[in-house]
Amino acid sequence: MATGIERKLAEPSTIPQQLEDRPLAQKTSAASLYGWVDERLGLSDLVAFTRRKTVPVHRQSFWYYWGGISLFLFLVQCFTGVLLLVYYRPGAEAFESVRQITFVMNFGWLIRSAHSWSANLMMFSILVHMFSVYFMKAYRKPREFGWLSGMALLGLASVFGFSGYLLPMDELSYFATKVGLQIPMAIPWIGPIVAGLLRGGPDVTEFTVQRFFALHVVVLPAIFIPLLVFHLWLVQRHGNALPPSEEARPAAERKSIPFLPNFLRKDLAMWLISLNVLALLASVFPWALGKQYDSLSPAPMGIHPEWYFMSPFEMLKLLGSFLPGEAGEVAGILIFTLGIVLWLLIPFYDNTKESGRRARAAHYFGLLAVFALLATTLISYWTVR
Numbered sequence: 001m002a003t004g005i006e007r008k009l010a011e012p013s014t015i016p017q018q019l020e021d022r023p024l025a026q027k028t029s030a031a032s033l034y035g036w037v038d039e040r041l042g043l044s045d046l047v048a049f050t051r052r053k054t055v056p057v058h059r060q061s062f063w064y065y066w067g068g069i070s071l072f073l074f075l076v077q078c079f080t081g082v083l084l085l086v087y088y089r090p091g092a093e094a095f096e097s098v099r100q101i102t103f104v105m106n107f108g109w110l111i112r113s114a115h116s117w118s119a120n121l122m123m124f125s126i127l128v129h130m131f132s133v134y135f136m137k138a139y140r141k142p143r144e145f146g147w148l149s150g151m152a153l154l155g156l157a158s159v160f161g162f163s164g165y166l167l168p169m170d171e172l173s174y175f176a177t178k179v180g181l182q183i184p185m186a187i188p189w190i191g192p193i194v195a196g197l198l199r200g201g202p203d204v205t206e207f208t209v210q211r212f213f214a215l216h217v218v219v220l221p222a223i224f225i226p227l228l229v230f231h232l233w234l235v236q237r238h239g240n241a242l243p244p245s246e247e248a249r250p251a252a253e254r255k256s257i258p259f260l261p262n263f264l265r266k267d268l269a270m271w272l273i274s275l276n277v278l279a280l281l282a283s284v285f286p287w288a289l290g291k292q293y294d295s296l297s298p299a300p301m302g303i304h305p306e307w308y309f310m311s312p313f314e315m316l317k318l319l320g321s322f323l324p325g326e327a328g329e330v331a332g333i334l335i336f337t338l339g340i341v342l343w344l345l346i347p348f349y350d351n352t353k354e355s356g357r358r359a360r361a362a363h364y365f366g367l368l369a370v371f372a373l374l375a376t377t378l379i380s381y382w383t384v385r
């Protein structure tokens, strides 16, 4: 006769397959623990949902991983950032505390190097993700909010980068921030107010570090994290978009894999590869710390911001060179802002599944953006040498 436990196990269950495959003794304790948690948190609903979720498989599926890679690198940022926070001291002691982290604390150099490299890799993967989403036309109905929230995340990630760059207060970060803050200054009326507010005075000083620090560790995460949750929730709601080439195929010929465990396993493999790339870069090329800044000394040669700001700086410079003086600077900012607004509004222009004139125009606009980004980055590096 079947025992109570055996009868219970014979019932159709909602327990994940991994638990089902275990030996009997383990299975009963794991199952009862799962049952206990499930009763309180409704895990079965989540398991049932993830089992239903599928991810399309086609020639461009590789690009589906870049959002996940960006997410992973953001998690690395949070983890290493909290560790740095243990010893970092903003304000007048900023440089000294980073010197101690780099040269005195055990593995401080590695954590700092991982944080800085991961920030750069994250910006790179966000850009790859943005362009792949763009060329797969994943911004079209009903994913407009995915596109807009993504653009807001890119904007915030750039401000994360800009504010973090100043925190060591070495020569490079000091002068690059000084130059960077001159850009908002060119915007009539509000520019000087914004720049003054960020600097905490007429010049970049310890007060500026204090403000950038508050922005970097409190204000930005408080906006970024809820926005990221919204962005990920949208992906869950709408699923992954099909590129137009797949959309054109008959539904019966399209392939897909379950999200759990198949896609998740591949996603995790990509995270592991990213972690390896990060570990290699952070340990083989440790992040440098320059000389302490000196506001009285002249700016050294070759001062430049991080690579992802080189293109916008160069674009502003080129666009502004058509008119002399301040008018040129303002015109540069206006044309640049117009380009960004057009990029933001693309889901409302190319908004049908058709491959007509608008779809082609959006495609060429995307190619132009990639070309402009690469060309201006190269020109910019060429000219700062």
Ligand code: HEM
Binding pocket: 063, 064, 065, 066, 067, 068, 070, 071, 074, 126, 129, 130, 133, 138, 139, 143, 146, 147, 148, 149, 150, 151, 153, 154, 157, 228, 231, 232, 235, 239, 240, 241, 242
């Ligand atoms: C920290 C920044 C970001 C993170 C962590 C992130 C994360 C993700 C993840 C995990 C996905 C699902 C998998 C995928 O399709 O890759 C996704 C999808 C998407 N993302 Fe992002 N993303 C970020 C920034 C952006 C940016 C800058 C844009 C564009 C402006 C964007 C637009 C989209 C869109 C439209 C989708 C839906 C794609 C589809 O349905 O196939 N995201 N994002």
